[in-house]
Amino acid sequence: xxxxxxxxxxxxxxxxxxxxxxxxxxxxxxxxxxxxxxxxxxxxxxxxxxxxxxxxxxxxxxxxxxxxxxxxxxxxxxxxxxxxxxxxxxxxxxxxxxxxxxxxxxxxxxxxxxxxxxxxxxxxxxxxxxxxxxxxxxxxxxxxxxxxxxxxxxxxxxxxxxxxxxxxxxxxxxxxxxxxxxxxxxxxxxxxxxxxxxxxxxxxxxxxxxxxxxxxxxxxxxxxxxxxxxxxxxxxxxxxxxxxxxxxxxxxxxxxxxxxxxxxxxxxxxxxxxxxxxxxxxxxxxxxxxxxxxx
Amino acid sequence: xxxxxxxxxxxxxxxxxxxxxxxxxxxxxxxxxxxxxxxxxxxxxxxxxxxxxxxxxxxxxxxxxxxxxxxxxxxxxxxxxxxxxxxxxxxxxxxxxxxxxxxxxxxxxxxxxxxxxxxxxxxxxxxxxxxxxxxxxxxxxxxxxxxxxxxxxxxxxxxxxxxxxxxxxxxxxxxxxxxxxxxxxxxxxxxxxxxxxxxxxxxxxxxxxxxxxxxxxxxxxxxxxxxxxxxxxxxxxxxxxxxxxxxxxxxxxxxxxxxxxxxxxx
Numbered sequence: 266x267x268x269x270x271x272x273x274x275x276x277x278x279x280x281x282x283x284x285x286x287x288x289x290x291x292x293x294x295x296x297x298x299x300x301x302x303x304x305x306x307x308x309x310x311x312x313x314x315x316x317x318x319x320x321x322x323x324x325x326x327x328x329x330x331x332x333x334x335x336x337x338x339x340x341x342x343x344x345x346x347x348x349x350x351x352x353x354x355x356x357x358x359x360x361x362x363x364x365x366x367x368x369x370x371x372x373x374x375x376x377x378x379x380x381x382x383x384x385x386x387x388x389x390x391x392x393x394x395x396x397x398x399x400x401x402x403x404x405x406x407x408x409x410x411x412x413x414x415x416x417x418x419x420x421x422x423x424x425x426x427x428x429x430x431x432x433x434x435x436x437x438x439x440x441x442x443x444x445x446x447x448x449x450x451x452x453x454x455x456x457x458x459x460x461x462x463x464x465x466x467x468x469x470x471x472x473x474x475x476x477x478x479x480x481x482x483x484x485x486x487x488x489x490x491x492x493x494x495x496x497x498x499x500x501x502x503x504x505x506x507x508x509x510x511x512x513x514x515x516x517x518x519x520x521x522x523x524x525x526x527x528x529x530x531x532x533x534x535x536x537x538x539x540x541x542x543x544x545x546x547x548x549x550x551x552x553x554x555x556x557x558x559x560x
Numbered sequence: 561x562x563x564x565x566x567x568x569x570x571x572x573x574x575x576x577x578x579x580x581x582x583x584x585x586x587x588x589x590x591x592x593x594x595x596x597x598x599x600x601x602x603x604x605x606x607x608x609x610x611x612x613x614x615x616x617x618x619x620x621x622x623x624x625x626x627x628x629x630x631x632x633x634x635x636x637x638x639x640x641x642x643x644x645x646x647x648x649x650x651x652x653x654x655x656x657x658x659x660x661x662x663x664x665x666x667x668x669x670x671x672x673x674x675x676x677x678x679x680x681x682x683x684x685x686x687x688x689x690x691x692x693x694x695x696x697x698x699x700x701x702x703x704x705x706x707x708x709x710x711x712x713x714x715x716x717x718x719x720x721x722x723x724x725x726x727x728x729x730x731x732x733x734x735x736x737x738x739x740x741x742x743x744x745x746x747x748x749x750x751x752x753x754x755x756x757x758x759x760x761x762x763x764x765x766x767x768x769x770x771x772x773x774x775x776x777x778x779x780x781x782x783x784x785x786x787x788x789x790x791x792x793x794x795x796x797x798x799x800x801x802x803x804x805x806x807x808x809x810x811x812x813x814x815x816x817x818x819x820x821x822x823x824x825x826x
Contacts, residue, residue, distance in 0.1 A: 447653040450621050450647070450649075451647065451649075451666075453621060454620070454621060454645065454647055455667045455670040457670045461670055465655075465666070469655065550698060551656045551698055552656070552657075556700075
């Protein structure tokens with residue numbers, strides 16, 4: 266009796282070890298898979314982009330394509346470094362314009378959304394105007410704005426703001442209205458004040474929608490800033506990347522155009538990455554959209 | 561239609577209460593009911609019989625169109641104090657962005673109680689529903705039954721005199737439902753609050769309640785009240801007893817009368 270009670274658990278443990286891998290081994294295996302996937306996420310695009318650049322470089326060199334038609338990537342990079350002083354100040358101006366417009370869009374969009382959610386008549390009265398602003402192409406309004414607003418920077422900011430604020434407004438309005446109706450009842454049952462209902466129920470419910478709007482608005486504010494500057498031409502004391510592109514197109518400095526374009530794209534990518542990371546940071550622990558799914 | 565303990569006044573009194581929706585539907589017609597101290601009342605009936613409407617009326621979530629509702633002494637159509645009431649919905653209705661602790665703390669937080677002051681009470685009710693080790697997890701990490709336990713803990717955190725439950729276990733599997741039925745009965749017996757429990761399950765209503773209010777649809781109305789005079793605690797031996805079966809048959813017949821508008825025995 267005594268001997269079986271000692272040997273049996275050992276035998277069972279051995280059998281277990283044979284049949285199923287230990288938890289630690291499973292976790293190590295999972296980690297390996299996850300690392301491999303995240304490596305792939307970085308390596309695959311880098312390899313493909315590098316291959317495309319090499320193909321481009323080779324095509325230009327092999328066919329002796331003149332640089333005023335299609336510059337090679339190496340020439341674009343060299344132009345970027347040679348003209349860094351002028352390009353970096355233009356980049357800085359575009360960043361400033363984009364972020365200011367986005368900041369104003371967040372403040373304006375969220376405040377308007379709260380007003381819409383709180384007062385039905387505000388929504389009924391103002392939503393059509395927001396839609397008109399949204400559906401009219403900015404490039405068509407920009408010349409008028411530039412005429413009426415004497416300060417060029419302010420006019421550019423206004424243009425970029427008009428483009429960026431709508432996704433934040435409409436998403437936040439939907440978000441504020443999307444709070445679970447049973448939870449609303451619960452807050453009513455416990456006699457929550459309007460502020461408590463907003464702070465503890467409506468705002469958290471709206472957060473995923475707001476973050477989705479923010480991701481769109483981030484890209485749009487850059488587009489708005491660039492389009493507005495195109496319309497303004499190279500007027501104004503300070504000028505951004507769009508002015509560099511315009512200038513170099515007048516002078517047919519194609520490599521310079523590509524260099525400025527590269528910076529615009531990079532800026533857009535950085536904005537996208539920052540807001541995607543922010544969204545994961547804010548929602549990752551509870552919202553479906555940002556949760557890692559087990560497979 | 562007397563309460564279980566005629567010596568003490570009923571907790572809530574409904575007299576000829578009706579509810580007509582804005583679209584003209586008569587959701588509830590002439591309901592008269594006394595909810596006594598420590599009653600466990602089930603509202604049983606088909607969908608559209610106004611059982612949820614009646615529950616929302618008692619909770620003050622919707623206004624009655626005519627009739628009278630009293631909360632022991634106070635003669636308003638509202639509850640005497642918001643703390644007197646707990647409500648459990650059909651879905652767990654938890655805030656997904658908040659941990660279990662914060663979900664249960666909510667009613668006290670809305671009443672102005674700080675986290676530190678509320679902590680002992682929150683821990684106590686979590687213990688009551690068997691989730692003391694889960695205060696620090698998000699709702700999505702819990703099973704359906706555990707989420708419902710959190711929901712019950714939240715409803716009990718204010719130590720209400722009346723717990724209103726709107727088909728709380730309808731979406732759960734049979735085993736979980738039985739377990740939660742037993743745990744709910746144990747908590748109810750220990751803390752001596754009153755329960756109004758909306759269900760469409762004859763078996764559940766007989767197992768849990770001391771009074772079953774049978775309701776019919778179009779218009780929603782009460783057609784019968786059946787007392788289940790069986791002692792608590794009720795356990796597996798009651799669930800498998802012939803008395804339990806007899807009660808279920810009687811309640812089913814009353815309910816079928818409600819469904820078909822005639823007595824199926826004749």
